[in-house]
């Protein structure tokens with residue numbers, strides 16, 4: 321590859337690297353803006369200036385939040401992918417298709433790729449990294465997890481000498497904002513509306529609130545951490561939609577907060593990974609992660625516990641990660657090397673979630689009469705689940721219904737599921753209102 325050169329200072333040669341940008345939305349506009357504002361500083365630091373040559377959008381007439389040279393806009397992806405002068409394709413359109421075809425097409429044509437696309441990396445990352453290796457180009461995806469938090473580089477490079485045994489993360493800012501508001505006394509619907517008003521949640525928030533977005537991110541983190549391909553479909557996930565204000569109150573009374581926890585562990589039987597609402601002790605490192613902030617807690621055998629914390633989304637933090645990847649490509653181009661990543665060294669199995677163990681919080685509506693607790697305790701005992709505590713919180717004397725919260729000791733998820741089905745058939749049980757894992 322050959323680059324045009326300029327001199328920033330006398331005697332200092334700055335290479336020009338041509339970029340084709342796919343997408344000029346939140347992150348694309350942030351990237352255009354950051355490169356415009358910090359171009360000189362970056363050129364001095366990395367010895368290369370990034371020149372955006374073309375920008376793919378759906379609607380070239382749409383107003384943009386930052387100044388963009390409209391002559392660069394195109395609706396024709398081939399005008400970027402087939403342009404031999406483009407060195408790096410930056411994919412920021414989002415979604416699985418056509419993004420995955422564009423990324424693969426760019427790699428096949430010998431172009432380096434930087435992407436923020438968690439869905440594509442989670443579902444197709446290992447194949448795309450293989451393709452990048454075979455095409456002798458770099459594929460970087462720092463912005464796909466944690467926005468401005470540099471967690472991918474940490475896993476790919478800084479912790480390379482570690483065996484990582486566990487990951488715990490809050491990696492969806494929308495749900496963490498909603499859960500923080502619920503912790504402060506707001507209902508789910510109010511908290512969601514506020515998140516939408518502030519631009520933290522989309523008009524259709526499904527992918528965030530049902531755990532899908534966090535599942536994509538956990539698949540990427542687990543794959544890198546455990547050097548085994550973990551697919552999103554292998555991750556058990558539950559959303560936050562069924563949580564009630566009461567669960568936050570009762571949890572607080574027992575010294576817990578509720579978080580949408582992305583958790584993955586590598587044990588002797590393989591990898592167990594899940595995304596689900598979880599009670600976390602208020603003393604836990606992740607309990608203080610509030611609002612739209614994200615954090616990733618990594619347990620490595622050399623570094624022990626290690627936590628990264630920061631803004632998980634937004635134009636500026638995410639553009640910061642995209643531009644960092646561009647600079648990494650520039651460094652590699654100057655040294656004529658690529659980052660090879662063999663992410664499937666270990667090929668550990670991903671274990672059935674039913675075989676994993678946890679403590680559980682269960683909230684039930686039951687008949688307010690003697691013998692009820694004994695009936696429930698018998699079902700739990702038959703399934704080898706022991707009770708750590710029981711609390712009766714409210715009684716509706718007119719309806720004859722009481723609300724109880726049970727905390728269990730460690731139990732297998734499969735046994736717990738069986739016990740809950742059996743408890744649901746007891747004539748004294750009106751409703752199983754909540755069933756939440758408890759983190760130690």
Ligand SMILES: NC(=O)c1ccc[n+]([C@@H]2O[C@H](COP(=O)([O-])OP(=O)(O)OC[C@H]3O[C@@H](n4cnc5c(N)ncnc54)[C@H](OP(=O)(O)O)[C@@H]3O)[C@@H](O)[C@H]2O)c1
Pocket residue numbers: 342343344345346347348376377378379380382395411412413414415418436437438463464467632633634635638
């Ligand atoms: N937003 C964040 O805070 C954030 C954080 C981390 C990662 N990410 C990831 O970054 C990526 C981009 O997110 P975003 O929030 O910037 O999205 P966005 O605001 O919806 O922008 C998407 C851009 O891509 C263009 N586009 C979409 N589909 C296209 C297609 N089929 N052909 C041509 N152009 C197309 C759109 O064109 P028009 O403008 O003409 O509609 C728009 O410019 C996603 O993968 C997302 O998951 C986002």
